[in-house]
Amino acid sequence: MLINYTDKELDLCARLMRAEALSEGDLGMLMVGNVIVNRALADCLDFKNIRTITDAIYQKNQFSGTKSSLFFKSPTSKERDLAKRVLKGEYYHPATNALWFYAPSSGETCKNTWYNQKLSGRYKSHCFYNPDSGVCKELH
Numbered sequence: 089m090l091i092n093y094t095d096k097e098l099d100l101c102a103r104l105m106r107a108e109a110l111s112e113g114d115l116g117m118l119m120v121g122n123v124i125v126n127r128a129l130a131d132c133l134d135f136k137n138i139r140t141i142t143d144a145i146y147q148k149n150q151f152s153g154t155k156s157s158l159f160f161k162s163p164t165s166k167e168r169d170l171a172k173r174v175l176k177g178e179y180y181h182p183a184t185n186a187l188w189f190y191a192p193s194s195g196e197t198c199k200n201t202w203y204n205q206k207l208s209g210r211y212k213s214h215c216f217y218n219p220d221s222g223v224c225k226e227l228h
Contacts, residue, residue: 090177091128097141101125102163102171104145107153112212114170119183119211121174126187132224135187141175182209185227186216 093101101124109116127135127144138144145151153159163171183189188205191213192198198207198215205217219227 091125091141091175093141093175098168098171098175099163100145101141101175102167103159103161104151104153105171105174106163106167107156107159108151109214110158112214115180116212116214117167117170118174118178118180119186119214119216120189121171122179122183123186123189123216125174126183126185126227129226130187130219130224131226133187133219135224182211182216184208185218185224187219187224187227188217189214191215 101121104124105117105120108120112119124141124144127138127147127150128141130138135144135147138147145154186208188203190202192215198210200207202215202217205219208216208218210216
């Protein structure tokens with residue numbers, strides 16, 4: 089297991105993955121899950137006081153999906169299975185070490201940097217950003 093989590097946190101993670109990336113399919117949701125887990129693991133930058141999945145999901149002004157109606161419905165068994173995969177340590181490029189993502193406007197390319205972090209890549213409508221190497225030692 090990559091990180092300790094409760095059943096409630098498994099559901100929270102599944103619900104946020106759905107709310108942020110349902111239209112991007114399973115792989116898109118898995119990548120969002122990577123960012124959630126990375127934030128709970130990273131003891132650096134904006135995430136020094138984030139230690140749990142719950143902390144990561146409810147950190148102020150971070151995930152817009154927490155305001156989506158998709159976030160408030162119970163997760164399906166498939167969504168729970170996807171969340172379990174990232175909580176147990178599965179990673180997907182370009183979200184492997186990412187702490188941030190955003191969706192640019194339709195037709196726009198990803199910015200090379202976002203909040204002073206380098207672009208690690210794009211998957212469908214999400215651009216993913218990594219901290220500089222060595223800054224967040226907890227991320228592999």
